[in-house]
Amino acid sequence: MEVERISGLKFHKKQDVAIVGAGMTTWKRRLNETGRELSYLAVKQALEEAGLTLDDIEMVVMGSAPDTFDGLHLKGEYLLDGSGGSDRPYMRVFVGGGTGVFAPIAGYWHVASGLADVCLVVCEEKMSSSYPHPQSAFKYIWDPILDRPLNPNLIWIFALEMRRYMHVHNIKHEDIALVSVKNKANALDHPCAQVAEKITVEDVLNSEPMALPVRRLDVSPPSDGAAALIMVAPHIARQLTDNPVWVTGVGWALDTTWWTNRDLYFPRYVAEAAKMAYRMAHVTDPRKEIDVAEPYDPFDYKELHHMEGLGLAKKGEAPILTREGVTQRDGDLPTCPSGGLLGVGNPIAATMGVKACEIYWQLAYRAGKRQVAKEVTTGVCQAWGDLMQVGTVMVMSNKR
Amino acid sequence: MMAVGKKEIECPPYAEGTPLSDRDIKERKVTYVEDHPDIRYSWSAGQAISKFLNGLKEGRILGVKCNKCGRIMVPPRMFCELCFKPIDGWVELEDTGTVQTFSISYIDPDAKPLPEPIIVAVIAIDGASQNMGIMHILDEVKPEDVYIGMKVKAVWKSEEEREGAITDIKYWKPLEG
Numbered sequence: 001m002e003v004e005r006i007s008g009l010k011f012h013k014k015q016d017v018a019i020v021g022a023g024m025t026t027w028k029r030r031l032n033e034t035g036r037e038l039s040y041l042a043v044k045q046a047l048e049e050a051g052l053t054l055d056d057i058e059m060v061v062m063g064s065a066p067d068t069f070d071g072l073h074l075k076g077e078y079l080l081d082g083s084g085g086s087d088r089p090y091m092r093v094f095v096g097g098g099t100g101v102f103a104p105i106a107g108y109w110h111v112a113s114g115l116a117d118v119c120l121v122v123c124e125e126k127m128s129s130s131y132p133h134p135q136s137a138f139k140y141i142w143d144p145i146l147d148r149p150l151n152p153n154l155i156w157i158f159a160l161e162m163r164r165y166m167h168v169h170n171i172k173h174e175d176i177a178l179v180s181v182k183n184k185a186n187a188l189d190h191p192c193a194q195v196a197e198k199i200t201v202e203d204v205l206n207s208e209p210m211a212l213p214v215r216r217l218d219v220s221p222p223s224d225g226a227a228a229l230i231m232v233a234p235h236i237a238r239q240l241t242d243n244p245v246w247v248t249g250v251g252w253a254l255d256t257t258w259w260t261n262r263d264l265y266f267p268r269y270v271a272e273a274a275k276m277a278y279r280m281a282h283v284t285d286p287r288k289e290i291d292v293a294e295p296y297d298p299f300d301y302k303e304l305h306h307m308e309g310l311g312l313a314k315k316g317e318a319p320i321l322t323r324e325g326v327t328q329r330d331g332d333l334p335t336c337p338s339g340g341l342l343g344v345g346n347p348i349a350a351t352m353g354v355k356a357c358e359i360y361w362q363l364a365y366r367a368g369k370r371q372v373a374k375e376v377t378t379g380v381c382q383a384w385g386d387l388m389q390v391g392t393v394m395v396m397s398n399k400r
Numbered sequence: 401m402m403a404v405g406k407k408e409i410e411c412p413p414y415a416e417g418t419p420l421s422d423r424d425i426k427e428r429k430v431t432y433v434e435d436h437p438d439i440r441y442s443w444s445a446g447q448a449i450s451k452f453l454n455g456l457k458e459g460r461i462l463g464v465k466c467n468k469c470g471r472i473m474v475p476p477r478m479f480c481e482l483c484f485k486p487i488d489g490w491v492e493l494e495d496t497g498t499v500q501t502f503s504i505s506y507i508d509p510d511a512k513p514l515p516e517p518i519i520v521a522v523i524a525i526d527g528a529s530q531n532m533g534i535m536h537i538l539d540e541v542k543p544e545d546v547y548i549g550m551k552v553k554a555v556w557k558s559e560e561e562r563e564g565a566i567t568d569i570k571y572w573k574p575l576e577g
Contacts, residue, residue, distance in 0.1 A: 024415070032417075153505060163501045211520070
């Protein structure tokens with residue numbers, strides 16, 4: 001048992017938490033399968049990898065972002081059977097785009113607290129149900145009185161943030177585009193990828209303008225898909241494998257909804273969440289101690305922004321590391337080796353598949369063609385969402 | 401019973417899923433159900449924002465202050481979220497400000513192309529604390545001439561047209577030139 005104190009909070013866990021299996025479906029725009037069917041496919045794969053059956057699962061956490069995408073309220077209940085949640089404790093959590101790492105954090109609570117020894121975490125998103133475009137559903141995240149009369153598009157806030165980030169650190173669009181080039185190329189090795197391709201910086205800079213500086217190839221696509229993860233107590237992990245991957249730290253934080261009242265150049269919500277996760281994981285120098293990272297990359301500048309929030313780069317330094325190749329799969333700090341959201345796709349909550357699941361696969365040396373070149377011990381994954389103010393972080397290690 | 405043992409799987413081993421194309425749906429080649437929900441909402445503006453909107457109707461931008469953290473905040477709120485106490489009073493701010501960041505948008509809320517791009521910005525309001533911005537539209541300026549740090553001024557609707565909405569400010573224009 002381990003007790004730590006951070007600004008009045010106690011991290012007090014009953015038992016350690018290991019990950020022993022993961023799964024994900026292909027990610028595409030408009031999959032013929034329903035959300036339940038997609039969830040089933042992901043769960044089936046995770047169970048198979050762990051060597052478990054559904055009977056072994058004690059509790060289920062479902063992560064799925066807004067109901068608006070589906071035009072179906074109480075989506076957690078709708079997705080229950082495909083998630084293997086029938087007749088056992090089942091809950092749905094969501095914090096918009098942050099759900100991809102928040103759902104496994106909720107799974108961690110279940111096991112760390114001792115309430116469950118075997119917990120299944122399932123994330124599902126079907127963005128294509130809203131026709132013609134999920135952007136129309138995003139209207140409903142804006143303040144109805146102050147923002148919506150201006151006819152906002154969600155891309156606006158990212159464009160505003162990207163411009164501010166470029167301005168404060170004097171960063172060129174060329175440097176940001178390198179992230180899109182890297183991640184889309186990494187995704188060529190991912191069997192689930194939607195928009196894997198070899199592109200150049202010029203392709204990004206010449207792509208269709210959306211809300212400048214954001215252009216088409218700076219953005220990840222809307223997708224459908226599902227992912228699953230199995231978290232277990234140490235005595236279960238020992239029965240299943242010689243090489244479990246341990247969750248060593250979790251963190252989450254939200255910044256104010258008054259997002260125009262803060263300087264947008266730095267993601268404080270990620271920094272706070274990372275601080276919490278690193279304290280738990282005893283990581284004091286993330287740049288040195290983290291071997292592989294999956295920061296949230298729905299936009300290319302966001303990977304850079306989040307690397308800085310995660311302390312993997314100093315403020316304004318992430319574009320330099322990217323340009324120098326440090327973040328390549330064979331670099332010193334492989335970043336988004338999965339191909340990320342930019343390359344594999346962006347089914348909001350199901351992005352757990354390229355964040356939490358990918359770090360697990362990397363640390364378990366099961367990532368196949370995507371396996372990073374260097375030896376890995378510790379990895380971090382992170383997600384972000386809501387009205388751009390939530391940060392969720394999880395640190396994992398293949399050493400206990 | 402558990403622990404059949406972990407299989408040697410290189411993940412993800414399979415990735416089922418049957419994608420549909422836009423055409424499949426447009427040409428009704430696949431079975432689907434169409435629904436156009438007609439749900440209407442009437443939101444409360446709340447205590448603070450109601451007063452703010454009434455101020456806009458009079459052509460004034462109102463903020464609030466917290467004596468504990470010393471912030472002058474806009475949009476106004478009834479409590480300081482940092483000090484978690486009631487605010488200490490109202491202040492009238494200028495209808496000028498500074499562009500903190502901006503974007504030139506070619507898309508509408510449904511991601512459809514706009515006939516003409518519009519400029520959207522976060523504008524820090526003069527008289528409020530640092531970085532106290534609101535999101536709004538810029539006009540009477542060419543996209544290539546906008547820069548971060550540009551001073552701008554509100555262009556109001558005429559008194560008769562104002563209705564107590566954020567759109568009572570038509571847009572913001574450069575303070576000089």
